[in-house]
Amino acid sequence: MKKRILTGDNTTGRLHLGHYVGSLENRVKLQNDYDTFIILADAHALAYPKYIGEPDLIADSILQVAIDNLSVGLDPAKVTIFAESTVPEIYELALLLSMLVPYPRILRNPTIKDEIREKELGDNYSLGFLNFPVMMAADILSVRADLVPVGEDQSPHLELTREMAHKFNTTYGDVFKEPEGMIGRVARLVGLDGGVKMTKSLGNAIFLSDDAETVRKKVMKMYTDPNRLHPSDPGKVDGNPVFIYHDAFNTDKEEVADLKKRYIAGRVGDVEVKEKLVVVLEKLLEPIRQRRSKYESDTDAVRGILIEGAKRTRTEASVTLDLVREKMKLPRF
Numbered sequence: 001m002k003k004r005i006l007t008g009d010n011t012t013g014r015l016h017l018g019h020y021v022g023s024l025e026n027r028v029k030l031q032n033d034y035d036t037f038i039i040l041a042d043a044h045a046l047a048y049p050k051y052i053g054e055p056d057l058i059a060d061s062i063l064q065v066a067i068d069n070l071s072v073g074l075d076p077a078k079v080t081i082f083a084e085s086t087v088p089e090i091y092e093l094a095l096l097l098s099m100l101v102p103y104p105r106i107l108r109n110p111t112i113k114d115e116i117r118e119k120e121l122g123d124n125y126s127l128g129f130l131n132f133p134v135m136m137a138a139d140i141l142s143v144r145a146d147l148v149p150v151g152e153d154q155s156p157h158l159e160l161t162r163e164m165a166h167k168f169n170t171t172y173g174d175v176f177k178e179p180e181g182m183i184g185r186v187a188r189l190v191g192l193d194g195g196v197k198m199t200k201s202l203g204n205a206i207f208l209s210d211d212a213e214t215v216r217k218k219v220m221k222m223y224t225d226p227n228r229l230h231p232s233d234p235g236k237v238d239g240n241p242v243f244i245y246h247d248a249f250n251t252d253k254e255e256v257a258d259l260k261k262r263y264i265a266g267r268v269g270d271v272e273v274k275e276k277l278v279v280v281l282e283k284l285l286e287p288i289r290q291r292r293s294k295y296e297s298d299t300d301a302v303r304g305i306l307i308e309g310a311k312r313t314r315t316e317a318s319v320t321l322d323l324v325r326e327k328m329k330l331p332r333f
Helices: 017-030 055-071 089-098 103-107 110-118 132-142 152-172 212-220 241-249 253-265 270-296 299-328
Strands: 004-010 035-041 079-083 147-150 180-183
Touching: 004 017, 004 055, 004 132, 017 035, 017 055, 017 147, 017 241, 035 055, 035 132, 035 299, 055 079, 055 270, 055 299, 079 299, 089 132, 089 299, 103 110, 103 152, 110 132, 110 152, 132 152, 132 299, 147 152, 152 180, 152 299, 212 270, 241 253, 241 270, 253 270, 270 299
Parallel strands: 004 035, 004 147, 035 079, 147 180
Antiparallel strands: none
């Protein structure tokens, strides 16, 4: 029997290269060997104040994020893709799990702290926002996942999931596995502007759906070494976003080593280094665009994939919830 994966994305807009190296490429590699569930976390999106009152944006993002996942090479015959809000069993499980988590434990979660600071939320966040880690735990535990490919910033949520699974098992009896995490080969891809993280909200991202000209323009505007004024000046490669991207995406390691050597010596300009990065990214993105075109031309088929995914996930989540209710001696009259 195959082990099981659950992973996914918030439906707050299109996915980008940071998502690709953080989790998407692992999903594609693992889909043949694991029973894979991909969650489109539309209920999670409502935790952010900017998305309250934006139902059309979230609804459109469900479809776009589904297409992003399919476009990178996920096979709907091998994976189960579903929207979180179509599996109400997750909500019930989240409520029951929330009874096991001390409020101060949520406040100590570093990802919650970072989100409040980075998004400048101040005190303008909801109970649902604080409950975000519990909902994520319910997502994972509802299908009894063994492995969770996540971005580095989600690791604290996964650790809390493991704690909740352990707490439930020791309090009521064994139901849950304590899932392991898998961080992508690039734990956190810097933004085009050199910012600590590529993110939609900061406008420093290359999206998987960007056309070739858009990608080229974005790459040519990327930050490099701010102290290098001329191509003949010795340059710095450590912390240089363009070279970070070469390390992440350029499979020709000899070329990367040569570019670094010449850059440090002042024998290659930023333009050439960026042009070579454009070629590298196009090699990755063009097949994704071709698959995307296929799915965008048949959105009814994509909706059908989500409908079937919801049916299967509800079946699995119902089994989990029955086990939980039985252990907790909650009646089903």
